[in-house]
Amino acid sequence: MDLLEYQGKExxxxxxxxxxxxxxxxxxxxxxxxxxxxxxxVAVKAQVLIGGRGKAGGIKIAKDGTExxxxxxxxxxxxxxxxxxEGPFKVHELWVEAGSExxxxxxxxxxxxxxxxxxxxxxxxxxxxxxEAIAASDPEALVKQHVDPLSGLGxxxxxxxxxxxxxxxxxxxxxxxxxxxxxxxxxxEDATLIEVNPLIVNAxxxxxxxxxKVTIDGNAMFRHPELEELPESADQDPQEAxxxxxxxxxxxxxxxxGILGNGAGLCMSTLDVVAQAGGRPANFxxxxxxxxxxxxxxxxxxxxxxxxxxxxxxxxFGGITRxxxxxxxIIEATNKIGLELPLVVRLxxxxxxxxxxxxxxxxxxxxxxxxTMLGAAKKVVELAGN
Amino acid sequence: MSIIIDNDTKLVVSGLTGRExxxxxxxxxxxxxxxxxxxxxxxxxxxxxxxPIYNTIRESVEEAGANTSMIFVPAKFxxxxxxxxxxxxxxxxIAITEGIPVMDMLPTYWKAREKxxxxxxxxxxxxxxxxxxNVGIIPAQFFDQGRIGVVSKSGTLTYQIGNExxxxxEGNSTIVGIGGDxxxxxDFIDILTLFDADPETDLIVMVGEIGGDAEERAxxxxxxxxxxxxxxxxxxxxxxxxxxMGHAGAIISGSSGTAKAKQxxxxxxxxxxxxxxxxxxxxxxxxxxxx
Numbered sequence: 001m002d003l004l005e006y007q008g009k010e011x012x013x014x015x016x017x018x019x020x021x022x023x024x025x026x027x028x029x030x031x032x033x034x035x036x037x038x039x040x041x042v043a044v045k046a047q048v049l050i051g052g053r054g055k056a057g058g059i060k061i062a063k064d065g066t067e068x069x070x071x072x073x074x075x076x077x078x079x080x081x082x083x084x085x086e087g088p089f090k091v092h093e094l095w096v097e098a099g100s101e102x103x104x105x106x107x108x109x110x111x112x113x114x115x116x117x118x119x120x121x122x123x124x125x126x127x128x129x130x131x132e133a134i135a136a137s138d139p140e141a142l143v144k145q146h147v148d149p150l151s152g153l154g155x156x157x158x159x160x161x162x163x164x165x166x167x168x169x170x171x172x173x174x175x176x177x178x179x180x181x182x183x184x185x186x187x188x189e190d191a192t193l194i195e196v197n198p199l200i201v202n203a204x205x206x207x208x209x210x211x212x213k214v215t216i217d218g219n220a221m222f223r224h225p226e227l228e229e230l231p232e233s234a235d236q237d238p239q240e241a242x243x244x245x246x247x248x249x250x251x252x253x254x255x256x257x258g259i260l261g262n263g264a265g266l267c268m269s270t271l272d273v274v275a276q277a278g279g280r281p282a283n284f285x286x287x288x289x290x291x292x293x294x295x296x297x298x299x300x301x302x303x304x305x306x307x308x309x310x311x312x313x314x315x316x317f318g319g320i321t322r323x324x325x326x327x328x329x330i331i332e333a334t335n336k337i338g339l340e341l342p343l344v345v346r347l348x349x350x351x352x353x354x355x356x357x358x359x360x361x362x363x364x365x366x367x368x369x370x371x372t373m374l375g376a377a378k379k380v381v382e383l384a385g386n
Numbered sequence: 387m388s389i390i391i392d393n394d395t396k397l398v399v400s401g402l403t404g405r406e407x408x409x410x411x412x413x414x415x416x417x418x419x420x421x422x423x424x425x426x427x428x429x430x431x432x433x434x435x436x437x438p439i440y441n442t443i444r445e446s447v448e449e450a451g452a453n454t455s456m457i458f459v460p461a462k463f464x465x466x467x468x469x470x471x472x473x474x475x476x477x478x479x480i481a482i483t484e485g486i487p488v489m490d491m492l493p494t495y496w497k498a499r500e501k502x503x504x505x506x507x508x509x510x511x512x513x514x515x516x517x518x519x520n521v522g523i524i525p526a527q528f529f530d531q532g533r534i535g536v537v538s539k540s541g542t543l544t545y546q547i548g549n550e551x552x553x554x555x556e557g558n559s560t561i562v563g564i565g566g567d568x569x570x571x572x573d574f575i576d577i578l579t580l581f582d583a584d585p586e587t588d589l590i591v592m593v594g595e596i597g598g599d600a601e602e603r604a605x606x607x608x609x610x611x612x613x614x615x616x617x618x619x620x621x622x623x624x625x626x627x628x629x630x631m632g633h634a635g636a637i638i639s640g641s642s643g644t645a646k647a648k649q650x651x652x653x654x655x656x657x658x659x660x661x662x663x664x665x666x667x668x669x670x671x672x673x674x675x676x677x
Binding site for chain 1 (some may be wrong): 566
């Protein structure tokens with residue numbers, strides 16, 4: 001789960017990390033109220049889950065109430081496209097923050113290094129810019145250090161990282177302290193990524209975390225009920241929201257062929273073979289292991305709620321999943337929602353003969369059975385049209 | 387002797403008294419695996435269809451001679467169960483449970499390495515050595531005994547490929563589901579090493595998917611260390627790029643983690659990559675028969 005900037009900063013503040021004072025707002029008037037409380041100048045910042053907000057015009061500094069109102073009004077409702085073309089992300093929320101005078105900008109992050117199976121701390125004195133650009137232009141300016149998985153990051157180690165990154169001595173202690181705490185936050189809050197860019201030194205010589213990108217491990221949400229209650233991004237795709245409610249793993253794509261598979265690997269592979277056959281998948285939907293008839297009905301309802309879908313492919317290889325259960329779900333769902341779209345079904349594995357017999361018996365006119373995965377992909381592309 | 391599990395495997399199942407644990411544990415026993423014990427704290431002295439239950443894994447090692455542990459415990463408690471298994475004296479721990487937090491798995495991974503215990507998973511379908519033993523949830527009926535080793539991040543995709551091999555008249559020495567979680571006990575490199583030294587394996591099929599850089603690292607390793615032919619399949623060419631939160635991930639691995647990057651890394655090292663599971667199986671069969 002990705003946190004918005006202000007959610008990440010609230011997390012930092014709870015762990016005693018220095019962040020600017022700020023107030024959450026979702027209207028221009030509320031932004032002005034917030035600014036009056038904080039005192040000018042303020043930074044009016046769009047809250048979206050994408051980098052490059054500043055360049056896109058999503059962060060503005062307001063000197064007075066008129067500006068705060070104007071900028072907040074401009075930013076709310078703005079569509080922000082990420083630096084690599086991600087999005088657009090519509091802005092619904094603002095974070096209004098006491099302005100900081102920036103003397104210098106650093107970069108700090110803690111990330112799970114899957115290869116090394118350790119957390120890694122990264123620090124650079126060249127903050128405020130794209131970390132990939134730092135790594136490319138001056139690799140030595142980006143110091144990377146693994147954290148011992150059992151003992152964590154000690155103060156002395158943190159100081160060494162700070163020295164190696166050539167952070168000015170006056171603030172070295174403060175920066176080392178930030179690194180130690182960021183590792184603690186990562187471990188305590190199950191954060192697999194924490195990126196602070198920039199980590200600044202203000203005019204008073206204080207080190208402050210000016211941005212926050214935080215990703216929390218979805219498997220650990222049971223330990224963080226307070227995060228679970230955070231509002232969903234209002235931009236969520238309607239099918240994705242519906243699928244989430246029903247406990248299905250669903251990702252929207254922009255094609256017209258609805259796809260259901262069991263198991264993430266087989267489902268991804270199904271998208272690939274449909275694309276290879278010249279088709280355009282409308283979604284990824286993993287019905288999971290042991291799918292029962294009800295899950296199949298839920299899945300079909302989600303897929304068909306997308307008006308773009310012109311044909312559907314079911315690719316099931318039953319291990320724990322029983323094909324007769326899947327067949328029952330298909331028949332019930334077809335009758336319940338009056339499904340008329342062409343439905344191509346490939347059922348293999350546990351109880352596939354029983355499942356195919358059930359489908360044959362039901363005699364659904366929109367249903368096409370194919371024996372192989374590639375055959376099914378070809379068939380559904382043919383039926384979907386463009 | 388096949389890799390990881392075989393006729394000498396003596397299995398203890400943590401969670402054998404639970405619904406899933408008993409269903410699959412007993413299925414493994416029906417297949418011919420020596421299921422010697424189950425473990426549920428507080429239920430020691432009971433039995434599940436004749437298999438004795440102990441309070442701790444260590445007791446099952448001492449009293450029933452267990453050497454392999456399977457973990458079927460809910461995610462919240464699974465890391466503790468894996469740690470218990472690592473300390474109990476078993477040689478191998480196979481963790482089926484999905485949804486274990488990464489921060490729980492980090493210290494557990496290092497503990498297993500330190501103690502020299504082989505950990506497979508978590509979030510994996512287990513290991514099957516056809517004709518010998520089955521530990522986990524892999525449906526054995528779709529695989530025959532044979533000379534092809536399979537190592538895979540994905541469960542159902544493995545069944546798909548195994549079944550295609552079977553239909554083509556070939557079988558498997560061992561099928562290892564390593565799991566798709568960010569932190570897993572054994573990765574491609576560990577299992578490739580075992581297959582390369584295994585006299586019952588002539589060819590290895592490696593099934594990967596998007597995310598991480600395990601496939602890229604495996605490609606380097608295959609070129610440097612593996613003498614047997616390897617055929618690969620990668621899923622996820624059309625998967626949408628996730629919303630990116632910062633760019634620290636790409637910096638570390640030096641790879642974008644996309645299916646295309648993985649395919650290119652493998653092909654650059656001479657590993658043939660099938661476009662679909664069907665094609666990967668076909669290449670594997672062809673290569674095996676030309677050996």
